[in-house]
Amino acid sequence: MVILDVTIINVAVPVVGRDLSASLTGVQWITDGxxxxxxxxxMTGGALGDRLGNRLVFCCGVVVFTLASAACAFAPTASALVAARLVEGLGAALIVPGSLALIQQSFPAPAARSWAFGLWGSMAGVAASVGPLLGGLLVTTVGWRWVFLINLPVGTACLLLTLRHVDTSPRRADRALDWPAQCAVVVSVALLTAALNEAGRRSWSDPAVLAGLALAVVAAAAFVVRERWARSPALPLSVLRSRTMSGGAAIGLLFNFGFYGMVFTASLYFQHQRGFSALATGAALFPAVATTMFASVLSGRLSRRTGDRPLVVSGMLLAALGLAGWAAAGADAAYAALVAPMMAAGFGTSFALTGSTATVMAAAPPEYSGAASALFNTTRQIGSATGVALGGSLLATGSDYGTGLRIAMAVGALAYLTAAGLALRCVPAKPDP
Known part of the structure; x- marks a missing residue:
């Protein structure tokens, strides 16, 4: 639900804007809010989970997300829809860190945990990529409000299944929430994401973009200073300095940069350069989706024999080969020539996701599992926003869409290669005993 709602709205936004008479700013906030x-x-959701219990916070997040989705579906005005989307994002921020922490809690055996992380990753990959196709189907058949209504039965089932099958998580009420640090993280990540979004629309030299990036750096520095002296830090600096933890988070940022940059630039290219409809574009991107579930589950099964490092490295190299192949295919390559590169990028990204997730979660003490999950997913969100922003800028400033797309794919391939190099240094070589 959480990942799907990032991508499914993209094809519905033009229709929503017309139905609700939304301004351009209102349309932007429907997606970006x-x-x-x-x-x-x-990070706040992760810290709350560690303090109050990850199952409790996860279930609260599901309730908030589901009710907010209902409010989105029945929103009478654009302003009401934007407000509901903001609340929906808050529910999502409570869900995501808790989901990984609950897997860590529910599957203590390394082999079973790797399988579960693989399934988690496959769901995320499928949801991210199938969003435009599903959104196109819903908008053209039953209407845009069903983009949000489909969350209601899923959210209800998720809540009931969690309450029935997932054990209560330990609470650590003695750990106080470091609100100054949490505020610094919120400000830093929100400013960075907003600046990256605007860079894709305006330019990287725009004063508002530069100011947002500078203030995000200042807020991040304030977070580090605060954590150095805090009695109860959100995530101890000793953990953050761990090569395994920081390297795993950086790998997540890089492969999200490559994958989401590819999906975004390819979507614009297919629609604007080749004249595909929104539905046809979703279908054209489907090869990148088709391999994700298989790749994540396969890597989860293989990790018990090989360890995580070979899987992450090979996945990143395969994804780099895919994007490099697309860049080399030429601006007017036949669609059939692009299927293999898309499949390689989708398979490689999902193949590496399981190992990088396990690496980050294993590097953190159990009492900080929620914060570790939040850190990993925050860096992935930043990678996605950066990939989309850079891809949009390259398409907007290039002489034609084909040239901009080839440069974007080459940059994505370089990001994947960098992630492979990091994995060689940061991901443990052998499986846990």
């Missing part, structure tokens, strides 16, 4: 709140409050 959710992403900003989700990215900004992930």
């Amino acid at each position: 959710y992403t900003l709140v989700l990215a900004g409050f992930l």
Whole structure:
């Protein structure tokens, strides 16, 4: 639900804007408001889960998300829809860190945990990529409000299944929430995400973009200073300095940069350069989706034999080969020639997701599992926003869409190669005993 609501709205927004007479700013906030709140409050959601119990916070997040989705579906005005989307993003920020922490709690055996992380990753990959196709189907058949209504039965089932099958999580009420640090994270991530979104629309030299990036750096520095002296830090600096933890988070940022940059630039290219409809564009991107579930589950099964490092490295190299192949295919390559590169990028990204997730979660003490999950997913959100922003800028400033797309794919391939190099240094070589 959480990941689907990032991408499914893209094809519905033009119709929503017409139905609700939304301004251009209102249309932008329908899409970006959710992403900003989700990215900004992930660390807060993780900290709350560690303090109050991850199952409790996860279930509260599901309730908030589901009710907000209903409010989105029945919103009478654009302003009401934007407000509901902001609340929906808050619910999502409570769900995501708790989901990984609950997997960590429910599957203590490393082999079973790797399988579960693989399934988690496959769901995320499928949801991210199938969103435009599903959104196109819903908008053209039953209407845009069903983009949000489909969350109601899923959210209800999720809540009931969690309450029935997931054990209560330990609470650590003695750990006080470091609100100054949490505020610094919210401000830093929200400003960074907003600046990256605007860079894709305006330019990287725009004063508002530069100011947002500078203030995001200042807020991040304030977070580090605060954590150095805090009695109860959100995530101890000793953990953040861990090569395994920081390297795993950086790998997540890089592969989200490559994958979401590819999906975004390819979507614009297919629609504006080749004249595909929104539905046809979703279908054209489907090869990138088709391999994600298989790849994540396969890597979860293989990790018990090989460890995580070979899987992350090979996945990143395969994804880099895919995007490099697309860049080399030429501006007017036949669609059939692009299927293999898309499949390689989708498979490689999902193949590496399981190992990088397990690496980050294993590097954190159990009492900080929620915060570790939040850190990993925050860096992934930043990677996605950066990939989309850079891809949009390259398409807007290039002489034609084909040239901009080839440069974007080449940059994505370089990001994947960098992630492979990091994995060689940061991901443990052997499986846990």
